[in-house]
Amino acid sequence: MRLLFLALCALGLGNALAQTSPPPFKASPAMSMELRNAQWFDGSEFRRGSLYVEDGRFVAAKPRRVNRRMELKGQYLISPLGEAHNHNLQNEWGYGQFARSYLQDGVFYAAMLCGDPAGVAPVRKLAGGADAPDVAFVTACITSSDGHPLEMLLRPASEGQPAVTLADVADKAVLVMNSPAQVREKWPLVQARKSELIKLVLSYHEREDLRGRPELMGKLGLRAEVAAEIVRMAHASGQRVAAHVDSAADFEAAVRAGVDQIAHLPGYFPHHGDAPESYLLSPASIELAAQRKIAVITTTAATGLFKADADLQARIREVQKRNLQMLRDAGVPLLLGSDVFTGTALAEFRSLAALGVLSPAELLRIATQDTPRAIFPKRRLGCFEPGCDASFLVLAGHPLQDPAAVEQPLLRVKQGRILTLMDDVASTAGGTADTAASKKSPVKSGKKGKASGKPASKPTGRPAVKAASAHKR
Known part of the structure; x- marks a missing residue:
């Protein structure tokens, strides 16, 4: 099929953008984030704790001003x-x-x-x-x-x-x-x-x-x-x-x-x-x-x-x-x-x-x-440590138990910006935002302002979709 692509180029269609292509994703303004009860993939297993995002990267401590707090208990983060x-x-x-x-x-x-x-x-x-x-x-x-x-x-x-x-x-x-x-x-x-x-x-x-x-x-x-x-x-x-x-x-x-x-x-x-x-x-x-x-x-x-x-x-x-x-x-x-x-x-x-x-x-x-x-060998990708690009997907299912869970992201974040199909995405970046779930479920991490890094326990049943579901697609 790559040859079909080259054939289209040869026929002069390479500069004609299709009018029937689906609507594009839109990015919110960059946000500082607090991700509570997060479970993220470290290359071999899922770790558990809180993660923080500022200026498009993961950081070690909670930002002074948080635009978006998310309660992610029961959900899974992958790069x-x-x-x-x-x-x-x-x-x-x-x-x-x-x-x-x-x-x-x-x-x-x-x-x-x-x-x-x-x-x-x-x-x-x-x-x-x-x-x-x-x-x-x-x-x-x-x-x-x-x-x-x-x-x-x-x-x-x-x-x-x-x-x-x-x-x-x-x-x-x-x-x-x-x-x-x-x-x-x-x-x-x-x-x-x-x-x-x-x-x-x-x-x-x-x-x-x-x-x-x-x-x-x-x-x-x-x-x-x-x-x-x-x-x-x-x-x-x-x-x-x-x-x-x-x-x-x-x-x-x-x-x-x-x-x-x-x-x-x-x-x-x-x-x-x-x-x-x-x-x-x-x-x-x-x-x-x-x-x-x-x-x-x-x-x-x-x-x-x-x-x-x-x-x-x-x-x-x-x-x-x-x-x-x-x-x-x-x-x-x-x-x-x-x-x-x-x-x-x-x-x-x-x-x-x-x-x-x-x-x-x-x-x-x-x-x-x-x-x-x-x-991109010169970039820090595929990680959740301080200094890594804050780009990730939020999944409802455990991808190590069901690889098909990767196919349905609840939320897409690219360098601290939420990707969505909604025209009013800019409104998601205002002030400080909490969810009811995050207020009821304080983070119990080993050290204040840092991820505990503990291996995540195995899930029991289908995880609940909370804060992330409000920003689906």
């Missing part, structure tokens, strides 16, 4: 989710269609992994605000002259539409490099794009028999030696590299090249009729990935984009389970990413939960801590 691989926010059309869905799904952080610099430029002004997801854009996307995603960018002339040739898009929409020498020659083009993360495309690089087949033009990718030179040059320039991979051999080549991220778990679909089992990763490549701390973006939900009968789907899922288990056991960092054009990281969260390889705590940590921090 927002991250989406490490998608393409649907990387031009104005896609952003207009899908940005609200990210906030709706509780996905505040996203990486768009192959944007045309011209298409990305206007979106930079829209993303990252108080009422918008924070987006990292990859604008240096490198492939071969017969590589993905050229298939959807090139087209013959027809019905008054001029042809789009390789010369029209090469080193413009994407960068094209066919040899290590070309990498060195064209490196100034990479640096000019000022992309902290570079993406390179490997796609069945070991299958030389696929090259030269007209039906595969624009569907392949770089050779291993070219990918290795890109990584060498990028690291010398202080830039990170993510690798699109399809086959198990692509995975191994990317690991040996020393990339920082692998953008696909191989085996989401057997494109050339190969047996799903041929996508099982080798123990040696997994061990090397663990040693080099190369993160793997899971993208298991992408399987749903392809037509496959029940038997083939079952075999694909089994391979995904085995690969995930081996990566997990070896200690390879895993990141949440769907590469589902019409969805968000929530689709991948559901897919991983259904596969059952990761424990609920592992999955929640990957979604709310590891992935946001990988997207």
Whole structure:
């Protein structure tokens, strides 16, 4: 589906915002907050106590003036989710269609992994605000002259539409490099794009028999030696590299090249009729990935984009389970990413939960801590300690007992601002506000003005929705 997005761009729809898109979220003014009887996820379990927010960050002590006091007994706080691989926010059309869905799904952080610099430029002004997801854009996307995603960018002339040739898009929409020498020659083009993360495309690089087949033009990718030179040059320039991979051999080549991220778990679909089992990763490549701390973006939900009968789907899922288990056991960092054009990281969260390889705590940590921090490594995200961004979701259910609880946030807060669909949201920031529940339930913490940090006890029955419910959506 990411190719559909690129096709729409090629057809000139990238600058037309849809008129039927749903109403956007609105952000309240920044508020100082007192969160009483809070239970928050620390990466392995839920802690309990009081939390304080001021100037968009968590602070150690109660602010002198509190705009909003909330009684959160029986509710659960998690950090927002991250989406490490998608393409649907990387031009104005896609952003207009899908940005609200990210906030709706509780996905505040996203990486768009192959944007045309011209298409990305206007979106930079829209993303990252108080009422918008924070987006990292990859604008240096490198492939071969017969590589993905050229298939959807090139087209013959027809019905008054001029042809789009390789010369029209090469080193413009994407960068094209066919040899290590070309990498060195064209490196100034990479640096000019000022992309902290570079993406390179490997796609069945070991299958030389696929090259030269007209039906595969624009569907392949770089050779291993070219990918290795890109990584060498990028690291010398202080830039990170993510690798699109399809086959198990692509995975191994990317690991040996020393990339920082692998953008696909191989085996989401057997494109050339190969047996799903041929996508099982080798123990040696997994061990090397663990040693080099190369993160793997899971993208298991992408399987749903392809037509496959029940038997083939079952075999694909089994391979995904085995690969995930081996990566997990070896200690390879895993990141949440769907590469589902019409969805968000929530689709991948559901897919991983259904596969059952990761424990609920592992999955929640990957979604709310590891992935946001990988997207924005210089920020303090996914935490509730003083100095961390005060961005969080309030849930009615315990997500370690029922992962589906993540899908229905009662409240969304971004850097101390409540996100809502209500036009009169500004009124929520006036003066000091208490709820009846908070007045009846004083906080019993170990130290005045600080969270007790005690592990939360297991819930009994469905938690009551109190203060947060007044600000639902």
